[in-house]
Amino acid sequence: MTQAEIKLCSLLLQEHFGEIVEKIGVHLIRTGSQPLRVIAHDTGTSLDQVKKALCVLIQHNLVTYQVHKRGVVEYEAQCSRVLRMLRYPRYIYTSKTLYSDTGELIVEELLLNGKMTMSAVVKKVADRLTETMEDGKTMDYAEVSNTFVRLADTHFVQRCPLVPATENSDPGPPPPAPTLVINEKDMYLVPKLSLIGKGKRRRSSEEDAAGEPKAKRLKHTTENKEPIPDDGIYWQANLDRFHQHFRDQTIVSAVANRMDQTSSEIVRTMLRMSEITTPSCAPFTQPLSSNEIFRSLPVGYNISKQVLDQYLTLLADDPLEFVGKSGDSGGGMYVINLHKALASLATATLESVVQERFGSRCARIFRLVLQKKHLEQKQVEDFAMIPAKEAKDMLYKMLSENFISLQEIPKTPDHAPSRTFYLYTVNILSAARMLLHRCYKSIANLIERRQFETKENKRLLEKSQRVEAIIASMQATGAEEEQLQEIEEMITAPERQQLETLKRNVNKLDASEIQVDETIFLLESYIESTMKR
Amino acid sequence: MAGNKGRGRAAYSFNIEAVGFARGEKLPDVVLKPPPLFPDTDYKAVPLKTGEGEDYMRALKQELRETMKRMPYFIETPEEKQGDIERYSKNYMKIYKEEWVPDWRRLPRELMPRKKCKKVGPKSKKATDAGKVTSLTNTADVLKKIEQIQEKKNQSNRHKCNNSRKAGSKSRDKISSQKNDFHSECEDGPNREQREQENDYINSYFEDGDDFGADSDDNMDEATY
Numbered sequence: 230m231t232q233a234e235i236k237l238c239s240l241l242l243q244e245h246f247g248e249i250v251e252k253i254g255v256h257l258i259r260t261g262s263q264p265l266r267v268i269a270h271d272t273g274t275s276l277d278q279v280k281k282a283l284c285v286l287i288q289h290n291l292v293t294y295q296v297h298k299r300g301v302v303e304y305e306a307q308c309s310r311v312l313r314m315l316r317y318p319r320y321i322y323t324s325k326t327l328y329s330d331t332g333e334l335i336v337e338e339l340l341l342n343g344k345m346t347m348s349a350v351v352k353k354v355a356d357r358l359t360e361t362m363e364d365g366k367t368m369d370y371a372e373v374s375n376t377f378v379r380l381a382d383t384h385f386v387q388r389c390p391l392v393p394a395t396e397n398s399d400p401g402p403p404p405p406a407p408t409l410v411i412n413e414k415d416m417y418l419v420p421k422l423s424l425i426g427k428g429k430r431r432r433s434s435e436e437d438a439a440g441e442p443k444a445k446r447l448k449h450t451t452e453n454k455e456p457i458p459d460d461g462i463y464w465q466a467n468l469d470r471f472h473q474h475f476r477d478q479t480i481v482s483a484v485a486n487r488m489d490q491t492s493s494e495i496v497r498t499m500l501r502m503s504e505i506t507t508p509s510c511a512p513f514t515q516p517l518s519s520n521e522i523f524r525s526l527p528v529g530y531n532i533s534k535q536v537l538d539q540y541l542t543l544l545a546d547d548p549l550e551f552v553g554k555s556g557d558s559g560g561g562m563y564v565i566n567l568h569k570a571l572a573s574l575a576t577a578t579l580e581s582v583v584q585e586r587f588g589s590r591c592a593r594i595f596r597l598v599l600q601k602k603h604l605e606q607k608q609v610e611d612f613a614m615i616p617a618k619e620a621k622d623m624l625y626k627m628l629s630e631n632f633i634s635l636q637e638i639p640k641t642p643d644h645a646p647s648r649t650f651y652l653y654t655v656n657i658l659s660a661a662r663m664l665l666h667r668c669y670k671s672i673a674n675l676i677e678r679r680q681f682e683t684k685e686n687k688r689l690l691e692k693s694q695r696v697e698a699i700i701a702s703m704q705a706t707g708a709e710e711e712q713l714q715e716i717e718e719m720i721t722a723p724e725r726q727q728l729e730t731l732k733r734n735v736n737k738l739d740a741s742e743i744q745v746d747e748t749i750f751l752l753e754s755y756i757e758s759t760m761k762r
Numbered sequence: 763m764a765g766n767k768g769r770g771r772a773a774y775s776f777n778i779e780a781v782g783f784a785r786g787e788k789l790p791d792v793v794l795k796p797p798p799l800f801p802d803t804d805y806k807a808v809p810l811k812t813g814e815g816e817d818y819m820r821a822l823k824q825e826l827r828e829t830m831k832r833m834p835y836f837i838e839t840p841e842e843k844q845g846d847i848e849r850y851s852k853n854y855m856k857i858y859k860e861e862w863v864p865d866w867r868r869l870p871r872e873l874m875p876r877k878k879c880k881k882v883g884p885k886s887k888k889a890t891d892a893g894k895v896t897s898l899t900n901t902a903d904v905l906k907k908i909e910q911i912q913e914k915k916n917q918s919n920r921h922k923c924n925n926s927r928k929a930g931s932k933s934r935d936k937i938s939s940q941k942n943d944f945h946s947e948c949e950d951g952p953n954r955e956q957r958e959q960e961n962d963y964i965n966s967y968f969e970d971g972d973d974f975g976a977d978s979d980d981n982m983d984e985a986t987y
Contacts, residue, residue, distance in 0.1 A: 245830045247837045265872055278837070280873045284864050285835045287873075294870055302870040318823040322815065341826070341833060392867050406870035461867065585805060739820045740810050 230258055230308050233669040238311040240676045245314060246285055249274065253282040257292060257306035264301050289343035290389075290465060300405045313468055315672065315746045320471050324385065331376040334358065336385070336466055344389050344463040347377060348422060355427065367427040374422065381417045384470045384505070388416055389463040420459040473509040476754055477501075480570045484544075484551060491532065492540050496552065498525050499565055510761055512568035518559030549573050568758045575661050575755035578748060582664060583632055590615060591623045595655065598633060603652040624653060631663045658759055665752040672745050679738040686731050693728055696720055834862035 230238075235258055243251035256272050257263060263271075269279045283304055286292035291311050294304050317340050325333035334354040339345060345353075351373045358368040380386045390409035477500045485493035502525050503514035519541055523534050532540075541563055544552035551570045556562035576599065584592035594613050598604055604612070610620040627633040638650040683690065696719050703713060720728070783789065810816075830836060866874055 244827060246835055248839045249837045250835075265870075277875065280875065281837055284869060284873055285837065287869060288835065288864060296870075302872060317826055318819045321822050321826075322819045325818075326815075337826075341829060343835075405872060407868060409868070461865070463865075463868075585808060586803075588805060735824075736820060737810065739823050740812075740816060743816070743819050743823060744810060 231666060231669070233666055233673060234308060234312065235259060237315075237669050237673045237676075238308055240673055240680075241311060241314045242291075244676070244680075246282075246289075249278050250282040250285050253279055254286055254291065254306055254311065257286075257304060258308050258311070262295070262303040262305035264303050268304065294406055296406045296408070302406045312669075312749075315742065316468075316471075316750070318743060319475070319746070320466060320468070323471060323474060324380070327383075327385075328376050328380060331358065331373055332380060335373070335377055335380060339386060339464060339466045344465045346459050346462060347374070347420065347464055348459050350464065351377060351422075359427065369427055378419050381419045381464075384417055384467055385474075386417075386464050387467040387470075388412075388418070389465050392461065420462055422458050469509050472750070472754065473504070475750060476567070476571070477504075479574060479751065480551065480565070480567075483570070483574060487547070487549065488544070492544055494527070494530060495522065495537065495540055495544070496565065498522060498527065499552075499563065501525075503565070510758070512566070512758065512762060513553075513555075514565045514567065516555045516562040516564050519561045519563065520559055522563070568762065571751075571755045571758050572657070574751055576657055578751055579632070579655075579657065579660055579664065583627065586630075587623065587626060590619075591627060594620065594623055595627060595632065598653050599655045599657075603636065603654050605650065605652060609653060628653070632660055634659065658756065661752050661755055665749060665756065668745050668749045668752070672742055672749075675738050675742050675745070679735055679742075682731060682734055682738070686727065689724060689728060689731075692724075693720055 235255060238258055239251055239255045242254045246254075252272055252274060253268060256268060260271070265276075265279065265283070268274075268283075269276045272279070274282075283292060286306070287294065287304075290307070292304050292306050294302050296302055320340060321333055321337045324336040328335075331354060334357055335350055338350050338353050351370050355368045355370050355373045358373070359366075362368065377386070390411045392407045393410055477497075480500065481493050481497045484496045499514065499517055499522060502517055502521070507514045519534075519538055522541070523537050526532070526537070538561070541552065541554075541561065545554040545563065549569070550566055551573070553564050553566045553569075554561060555564045580592060580596060580599075583595045590613075594609060594615070597609065597613050601608075601612070606621065606624065609624060610617045613620055615623070624633065628635060632655070633653055634656050636652040636654055637644070638652060639645070640648040640650070696716060699716055700713055703716065
């Protein structure tokens with residue numbers, strides 16, 4: 230773990246779970262796996278707090294545990310999983326686009342709580358949806374659980390590893406920690422539940438429950454524990470599946486930008502066909518014949534078989550090689566070269582970063598070196614058609630920022646500079662790593678800046694919150710317009726202006742965080758797919 | 763270097779013209795300080811992407827941040843709670859915090875709050891019971907300790923003591939997952955064993971001694987974070 234990653238993890242943990250969890254989490258990331266007492270001792274935190282923090286981290290799948298010999302339980306933080314917290318809004322938004330509001334809330338609840346049972350999710354989501362609906366309307370449990378089943382069928386949610394049922398006959402003391410097992414077959418199997426009921430409104434619940442106060446009712450339900458049908462079966466959002474979806478979306482839009490809408494639709498169809506059959510880390514999709522593709526094209530997309538074949542040949546001939554031809558049977562077999570696609574996208578990202586950071590002339594040199602693989606300094610100056618002095622300046626600048634690397638090839642074993650070739654080259658993998666590292670740094674900077682901005686205006690924010698609360702309560706009791714205006718004027722004009730500036734700044738910082746994370750996603754996918762080969 | 767005197771650039775082992783410096787040109791100064799914290803950029807950053815999706819995601823992010831603070835998983839530091847001024851708004855926020863009872867079946871046993879493991883049945887009755895039991899065993903402990911010391915002095919049945927000591931330390935090792943080197947007293951051995959027969963976890967209860975005060979308050983019985 231690099232320092233930048235640890236810093237970012239620390240900020241994220243602190244923002245989501247508070248300082249204590251942050252302390253424990255960062256300690257675990259820094260030191261690797263550790264037993265409970267050592268954590269408490271090294272962080273100087275009380276044992277109770279360490280326990281609480283670990284419970285929270287395990288609940289959110291950020292820490293795993295393992296029993297070592299002599300019954301010592303060691304805890305290990307999942308740093309890359311912590312960084313995924315940056316992407317939570319994107320996961321939620323994606324499920325909204327795919328499965329509307331119900332899907333959105335299901336995924337949101339799963340991410341907020343780490344893991345939940347299906348019945349708990351369905352109840353919570355139905356309640357939340359009912360609250361947003363008009364009076365008199367309610368959300369049915371069956372409808373929510375339908376969406377849940379669809380999410381499970383498409384693998385967007387999956388079961389957490391289970392605790393195996395233990396036989397009571399087992400003698401001796403129980404193990405210090407349960408061993409969780411993953412049952413591959415049941416990963417996406419939804420338990421048969423008969424969830425009948427409707428979402429309840431928080432406010433109107435008093436009437437529903439025949440005048441019984443809410444607190445009492447809550448106690449009631451927790452005390453007479455009815456057996457939960459899916460007790461112990463926990464679900465979590467399957468982030469890898471989301472990543473696969475993001476990757477496919479990126480590839481489709483890249484094709485659309487490069488060629489046209491129709492070809493992107495063809496690629497989308499191919500990707501959708503191989504969604505479940507291809508594992509998310511495979512470099513290629515399964516080969517698909519053009520006949521199959523033709524049959525699977527979305528209805529209403531009436532292009533003839535001939536046009537489709539022409540498009541496929543065109544796509545296969547494209548120098549970017551997003552689509553490859555793997556055989557001639559069945560009217561031609563086609564695959565999507567996922568690794569190549571990711572590599573092209575990562576390279577394009579690097580190019581555009583160079584362009585925006587150093588200008589178009591540097592970008593020209595960068596592309597030139599990329600294309601020709603290895604170039605001597607003199608060749609760079611000549612091919613780029615840039616005056617020698619400026620070209621050198623640019624080349625050295627990119628070299629010092631690690632976008633371009635230098636390869637020495639000595640003619641004699643003494644490595645004498647006068648008898649050595651100096652070749653400039655772009656190592657895409659290491660440049661991508663460097664850029665990824667920078668992205669982590671910039672997100673950490675963005676978060677720190679945002680926290681600073683909010684801290685600076687803390688008093689003002691609290692004031693405006695209070696005023697808003699008062700106005701809301703007065704509106705509820707039916708106050709007059711004049712009174713409301715009077716309260717609104719408690720915030721002066723300059724204060725209002727300051728608040729607006731703050732809001733604009735925070736919005737900008739938040740939006741940047743999300744968009745830098747998109748670059749992070751692309752670079753990470755590329756690095757991951759390259760490492761797997 | 764004596765041989766190179768007066769020869770200008772001869773300090774370099776390679777031809778300086780190859781890296782782009784003409785003969786007689788001044789070399790740039792050596793950089794001795796770190797780069798500035800906020801360096802000037804030659805090119806202005808491109809504007810952010812905007813659109814419905816981006817705006818929605820941003821709103822989601824901000825909402826998520828606020829919601830997270832109200833979840834039971836957000837553990838506030840005790841100092842923060844005291845604060846400088848008691849604020850009304852803080853009380854207001856606290857109402858929303860739900861209780862969270864982790865599923866202990868999925869977690870290592872050592873993470874359970876100690877009180878929790880005492881009881882399986884109804885809470886309130888057992889909670890008070892637990893208080894009594896611990897105080898009783900406390901006095902019993904003391905009595906037994908005195909007895910043992912006497913026995914030791916007499917050195918009459920040393921063999922027996924040794925045996926139980928071994929058994930005690932063994933089971934302790936098995937359960938408390940730590941080399942607790944700060945607990946090496948052997949007199950505790952037999953008592954410990956006795957207690958462990960009633961219940962597996964209790965021994966960790968006494969081990970670090972920092973929580974002795976906690977056994978009197980009854981509101982500790984629920985694992986609510």
